[in-house]
Amino acid sequence: MVNKLILLIAIMLPFISRAQQANIIPQPVSIKMATGSFVIDNNTTLKVKTGNKELQAAAVFFTSYIKNISGKILPVNGAKSKAIELKIAKTDGIGQEGYLLQVTPASIVITANSKAGIVYGMQSLFQTLPAVRTNFELQVPCMNIEDYPRFKWRGMHLDVSRHFFAPELIKEYIDLMSSYKMNTFHWHLVDDQGWRIEIKKYPKLTEVGAWRVDKLDKVWGDRPQAKAGETATYGGFYTQDQIRDIIAYAAQRNITIVPEIEMPGHVASAIASYPELCCTQQSQLPLTGGNYTNMSSNYCAGNDQVFTFLQDVLTEVINLFPSKYIHIGGDEVDKTPWKKCDRCQARIKAEGLKNEEELQSYFIKRMEKFLISKNRKMIGWDEILEGGLAPEATVMSWRGEAGGIQAAKMDHDVVMTPGSPCYFDHYQAGPEGEPMAIGGMNTLKRVYDYEPIPAELNEQQARYVLGAQANLWTEYVTTAEHVEYMILPRMLALAEVVWSPKSAKDWMGFNERLQSHFRAFDQKGLHYSKGDYKVTIKPFSQNGKLMATMSTEALNSDIYYTTNGSEPTKQSTKYEGPVQINASMILKAVTVKDGKVMGVKPSQQSFVVHKANGRDVTYASKMSRYYMADGPNSLTDGIRGTLAVGKYWHGFNGTDLLANIDLGSEQSIYRISLGCLQNYRDWIFMPQYVKFEVSSDGKSYTEVATVNNTIPVNEQAATIKDFVAVFPEQKAKFIRVTAKILDACPKGHSGDGKPAWLFADEIVIQ
Ligand code: ACM
Numbered sequence: 058m059v060n061k062l063i064l065l066i067a068i069m070l071p072f073i074s075r076a077q078q079a080n081i082i083p084q085p086v087s088i089k090m091a092t093g094s095f096v097i098d099n100n101t102t103l104k105v106k107t108g109n110k111e112l113q114a115a116a117v118f119f120t121s122y123i124k125n126i127s128g129k130i131l132p133v134n135g136a137k138s139k140a141i142e143l144k145i146a147k148t149d150g151i152g153q154e155g156y157l158l159q160v161t162p163a164s165i166v167i168t169a170n171s172k173a174g175i176v177y178g179m180q181s182l183f184q185t186l187p188a189v190r191t192n193f194e195l196q197v198p199c200m201n202i203e204d205y206p207r208f209k210w211r212g213m214h215l216d217v218s219r220h221f222f223a224p225e226l227i228k229e230y231i232d233l234m235s236s237y238k239m240n241t242f243h244w245h246l247v248d249d250q251g252w253r254i255e256i257k258k259y260p261k262l263t264e265v266g267a268w269r270v271d272k273l274d275k276v277w278g279d280r281p282q283a284k285a286g287e288t289a290t291y292g293g294f295y296t297q298d299q300i301r302d303i304i305a306y307a308a309q310r311n312i313t314i315v316p317e318i319e320m321p322g323h324v325a326s327a328i329a330s331y332p333e334l335c336c337t338q339q340s341q342l343p344l345t346g347g348n349y350t351n352m353s354s355n356y357c358a359g360n361d362q363v364f365t366f367l368q369d370v371l372t373e374v375i376n377l378f379p380s381k382y383i384h385i386g387g388d389e390v391d392k393t394p395w396k397k398c399d400r401c402q403a404r405i406k407a408e409g410l411k412n413e414e415e416l417q418s419y420f421i422k423r424m425e426k427f428l429i430s431k432n433r434k435m436i437g438w439d440e441i442l443e444g445g446l447a448p449e450a451t452v453m454s455w456r457g458e459a460g461g462i463q464a465a466k467m468d469h470d471v472v473m474t475p476g477s478p479c480y481f482d483h484y485q486a487g488p489e490g491e492p493m494a495i496g497g498m499n500t501l502k503r504v505y506d507y508e509p510i511p512a513e514l515n516e517q518q519a520r521y522v523l524g525a526q527a528n529l530w531t532e533y534v535t536t537a538e539h540v541e542y543m544i545l546p547r548m549l550a551l552a553e554v555v556w557s558p559k560s561a562k563d564w565m566g567f568n569e570r571l572q573s574h575f576r577a578f579d580q581k582g583l584h585y586s587k588g589d590y591k592v593t594i595k596p597f598s599q600n601g602k603l604m605a606t607m608s609t610e611a612l613n614s615d616i617y618y619t620t621n622g623s624e625p626t627k628q629s630t631k632y633e634g635p636v637q638i639n640a641s642m643i644l645k646a647v648t649v650k651d652g653k654v655m656g657v658k659p660s661q662q663s664f665v666v667h668k669a670n671g672r673d674v675t676y677a678s679k680m681s682r683y684y685m686a687d688g689p690n691s692l693t694d695g696i697r698g699t700l701a702v703g704k705y706w707h708g709f710n711g712t713d714l715l716a717n718i719d720l721g722s723e724q725s726i727y728r729i730s731l732g733c734l735q736n737y738r739d740w741i742f743m744p745q746y747v748k749f750e751v752s753s754d755g756k757s758y759t760e761v762a763t764v765n766n767t768i769p770v771n772e773q774a775a776t777i778k779d780f781v782a783v784f785p786e787q788k789a790k791f792i793r794v795t796a797k798i799l800d801a802c803p804k805g806h807s808g809d810g811k812p813a814w815l816f817a818d819e820i821v822i823q
Pocket residue numbers: 388389438455
């Protein structure tokens with residue numbers, strides 16, 4: 058009897074569970090599936106209370122959606138036997154954006170406290186329907202959902218300055234956001250490379266500032282500057298009518314648009330239009346791409362005309378955008394022009410400011426005062442903390458979370474958008490096989506694993522974290538398809554981070570639900586990343602032994618690897634657990650899924666076993682805190698730096714490397730080498746030369762060789778070079794290595810004249 062029952066359940070289970078998956082992303086707070094479904098057919102009407110404008114708008118949104126996927130025109134308040142009811146009613150426990158969705162074979166009811174909740178109830182329902190126009194029956198599975206968001210700021214940013222995107226793409230972006238219950242669209246309308254919003258009082262902002270000379274064929278930072286006489290034809294802008302239309306479109310989908318009007322830096326576009334706004338007041342050539350050396354990019358903080366201009370601009374912006382928040386940028390201001398400007402220096406004196414940081418703070422505070430006078434709130438990038446935070450400012454923390462933590466501890470609101478993992482301009486897979494990105498890697502899983510409340514904040518401080526946001530900067534993103542690719546599916550992971558309860562996080566479950574969204578993307582012709590198949594090789598030390606683990610984000614897959622430099626296949630060794638590295642080797646690994654080797658190229662990591670392994674390295678000059686690899690002894694850990702900038706390199710900015718190694722006892726040696734990286738794009742250059750010295754007492758050193766660089770400074774391909782000294786075998790206890798950094802970034806480079814970087818790993822001693 059018992060056995061029979063178990064058998065029956067076993068047969069029934071897969072059937073029931075398949076029929077009852079709603080696959081909703083983000084995962085609702087509570088979802089209970091039931092048997093059966095509601096079919097939207099000719100006997101169905103949409104029921105809404107008449108006289109409520111918001112509900113009428115929601116009804117239009119609902120009926121047009123159904124028409125788009127089925128051709129059916131759903132009557133509103135018709136005499137039909139079955140109803141889908143949209144109901145605004147006071148409901149406890151779900152807040153302003155929450156909703157209840159109850160589906161039985163006879164009715165569907167969406168209940169919420171406001172239109173926002175109704176929209177989200179509809180979005181959950183839409184996710185159970187066909188994604189595109191079909192003749193399939195419109196079946197909604199029976200279920201009971203109670204749902205509300207964890208955070209109130211669920212943001213997506215889009216940079217339309219580096220490349221302009223048509224209103225159609227903006228609407229598509231808004232549609233995608235709304236489908237996944239994101240509610241804040243941060244529209245980055247102003248930057249050096251283009252002013253994108255029509256301002257009636259200052260027509261040149263878009264006549265001049267919205268256009269640049271097309272130099273599409275170059276790496277962003279290295280695009281040549283315009284020459285006199287070249288015409289600026291690449292770009293575009295939004296008229297105020299287009300913006301109003303987009304705002305209304307967004308509002309229907311419960312999306313608030315926060316416009317960003319950058320200041321006081323990143324505004325070469327405004328200065329190209331009105332040169333009197335910068336410190337030199339000199340006209341400049343048309344814009345090109347990322348290279349704006351020798352161009353003015355800041356407003357003059359000493360010129361009252363600048364503040365008049367910005368207040369005029371913001372007045373028009375405020376008249377257009379109903380958003381409570383106005384973003385004023387504030388990031389990455391190079392203060393050099395202010396240091397050289399009489400007006401700026403006079404302002405510093407007159408206002409009793411200490412330095413240029415306080416001048417920036419003065420600038421931002423003055424603008425906040427204006428925004429508050431207009432009943433708006435100011436938000437800015439975390440640099441607005443420097444020189445003193447404006448009294449009521451909200452801080453967008455992008456350079457990690459430190460700025461956000463600091464602001465929350467000062468009782469200021471915060472939006473978390475740290476570069477890792479919230480910058481969606483970084484690679485999400487590969488990077489082999491992916492379109493060129495600005496560098497760095499934010500995979501789907503890293504986004505999914507993100508927790509917006511830092512552990513450093515107590516419960517009271519954590520309340521200042523309004524939510525999180527992903528940013529899509531578009532230096533390398535030129536088309537709508539590419540925009541789709543960069544946010545899909547990472548936005549879905551972020552949606553689950555900011556909407557679903559922390560306790561509901563389930564990476565496997567998310568992946569299972571994701572599959573039906575992938576099918577929908579395919580049907581809609583949306584571009585997206587199918588996943589990261591790279592194998593992550595993580596070296597570590599255990600009882601003095603060097604070991605490596607291997608892992609992949611791909612579900613239901615295996616890893617195969619080789620240690621002899623050959624290409625791994627599914628006949629290679631299968632990874633079962635940590636591998637000991639007991640000799641110099643190149644470890645190569647691939648992900649195998651459904652019997653196929655995935656990805657474009659195997660992942661690989663070189664290891665070297667040599668006499669200095671594990672020995673302490675002391676430095677005469679400090680390495681950058683951003684590039685410390687796995688700690689001070691990275692140069693002797695046996696793990697070689699890879700072509701990726703972030704992997705196992707010690708970085709030095711503007712200073713030589715001077716390293717000293719104590720071998721512990723006198724050893725017989727005949728060869729020393731230092732590996733270095735050149736990555737032109739990221740301002741990393743080979744040293745001019747490397748000098749090797751040995752000593753037996755740590756006091757008097759003998760030079761064994763000085764090896765000059767042979768890689769040209771303008772070599773653009775990422776390159777690793779070993780500087781090698783081979784000499785007659787001799788005894789030594791101490792080794793000193795000096796790598797002479799390039800004096801400055803070379804002429805014609807985007808960092809022309811600025812300090813170069815030196816990246817080193819590893820010092821190999823044999
Ligand atoms: C930024 O990425 N400069 C805010």
